[in-house]
Amino acid sequence: MEKVTIKQLAKELNLSASTISRALQDSHQISPETKQKVLELATVRNFVPNYHASGLRKKTSKTIAVVIPEVADSYFAQAINGIEAVAQEHGLHVLIYLTHESFLKEQAILKEFQNGRVDGVLLSITAETAHNQHIRELLGRGMPLVLFDRVCNDIAAPKITTNDYESSYWATRHLIDGGCKQIALLSASSSLVMSANRLEGYKKALEEQESSFQGATVITCAQSEADTYFLIKNLLSDPQRPDGIIATVEKQATTVYQVCQELHLNIPQEVKVLAFSNLQSASFLNPSLTTITQPAFDMGKAAATSLCKALKRKNQPISHDTQVLPSVLHVRKSTC
Amino acid sequence: MEKVTIKQLAKELNLSASTISRALQDSHQISPETKQKVLELATVRNFVPNYHASGLRKKTSKTIAVVIPEVADSYFAQAINGIEAVAQEHGLHVLIYLTHESFLKEQAILKEFQNGRVDGVLLSITAETAHNQHIRELLGRGMPLVLFDRVCNDIAAPKITTNDYESSYWATRHLIDGGCKQIALLSASSSLVMSANRLEGYKKALEEQESSFQGATVITCAQSEADTYFLIKNLLSDPQRPDGIIATVEKQATTVYQVCQELHLNIPQEVKVLAFSNLQSASFLNPSLTTITQPAFDMGKAAATSLCKALKRKNQPISHDTQVLPSVLHVRKSTC
């Protein structure tokens, strides 16, 4: 029982390979009886059409790539869920690539996509990504591509984002309303548009306050967890430490909790904490964590759906259907 | 600047296609000068070898599939990280498939792998998977396959697991030592070997106790979150409710916390809680959660490494290198 091919089926049925091929694709120009016979034999012989052969011929792979910084992050895990749901529905296969925030990896990965392995790409760029020639290059070769969450503004492709500016504004306002006088923002990157938006929202809220109000304190966290830990520890060890912290990255939140534990700082009495986070367990943290929660699953779905549309009208003018799905502020004890 | 092929490079350099092909593969039977010229032109013309063409010819895809129940679960997210690390190192691409605990999906997914799309498979079976003809079928066709975490015993393939029996035994002992008199086990499935092992370890620990000790209370949780919630709520609303709970699934832990909150049950005074979980935030839960933590990342790495070995000596006798990596009991406040 070895690999069975169309040719073998053809010989067994005294038909030509093309007839078999058409029958299997349910072509309307094949008689019902023939189809029936072919399908039957195919089942019996356990025929599975060769992927590379049809791919080579049809110049299609039925595969999309998801390029993201990490997977062990609630946001991306949930986004993958959304992507996978749509992909499965459309019979697409999903390749996963983790850049681990390395620009070089991102470049190398995208470069290889020119070989026909994937029909489309979903991309969330690294915190290092300052240039985007590699993305342009891929787009220039006609590869459908959708950016999600971490997008670049100057790329002509569909983008799925959340309302980072507004959420950050409201998050900051929430802390101000709670009585905070000095609010620190833990930023993810100095180059990401997403980070810039969150920074702007934060600044805007601060600017609206009296001049007596403390200025902005922005800490751009490093890639390594250890470095981030020290930055946060320094921040909170300072006698002039802030009385409010906004973590724009999920992982920073637990680090903040850890540092507070170590320094015996009481949340929320001594310092209020708010995080951009999709942690399922936010309600059960000690104290429960106030979060800005992104619609991760829906963003994944939206991105995949947008890509599927692009795949259908290949070589058509790329639509720029930028979608902004709103995040939600969940107020919990860490800020009350 | 359209898709450039080997033929075009050949014409431009007055060489044959095979020479180009060999030069690109750095074959030792090509003169350094020719190689040089070819490589140069390839770079200039931005040549990228067609994936399907070489795949068809070489009968290889440089791709592995990871088939798992979920991705939004710390264990699998971390396992993927480990898998991806090894894959990247070996130049392999990673396809992700989520079964969402559906046996039918698992079957359909594996069936398609006969088409040459993947060179190997990493599988963690669904809670529904009782038969494994579909796995045997794939193995029978020579597909390298490694089972991890949720394995089946009666399949002749490498298996990467953790010491479920022992961890469960020690978990139960830990609760007993803490004074629990009635310990309930929340099981994931009645068919998974993993669940069976955890159940056995639990039973063993109970059997070692005095006869006065309460018998086993095992609740096999349903697939749907809502059903699981009700099962747990029922369990804890009972006047005869247990004073210790072992959640063998990460998600159940937060559900238990939620129910306890709703019923105003104090953890750990009224009920101690222990969970098999890889949650990063376990230390920061309220109260901090005692966990059995699996070496998820390392299990992913081990599984991928084992698969890579199998890929190298294709068609060789399949090694059955069963590896058991130990889990760790992290004692925290939910049981003290």
Add this chain to the structure above:
DNA sequence: CTGAAAGCGCTAACAG
């Protein structure tokens, strides 16, 4: 409705 023939782009004998 079916068949013959050509070829997707690359690689691997087999020659020289």
Add this chain to the structure above:
DNA sequence: CTGTTAGCGCTTTCAG
């Protein structure tokens, strides 16, 4: 060291 030839397995004109 390089070229010629012959496919990998499938799909798709183009004929009938």
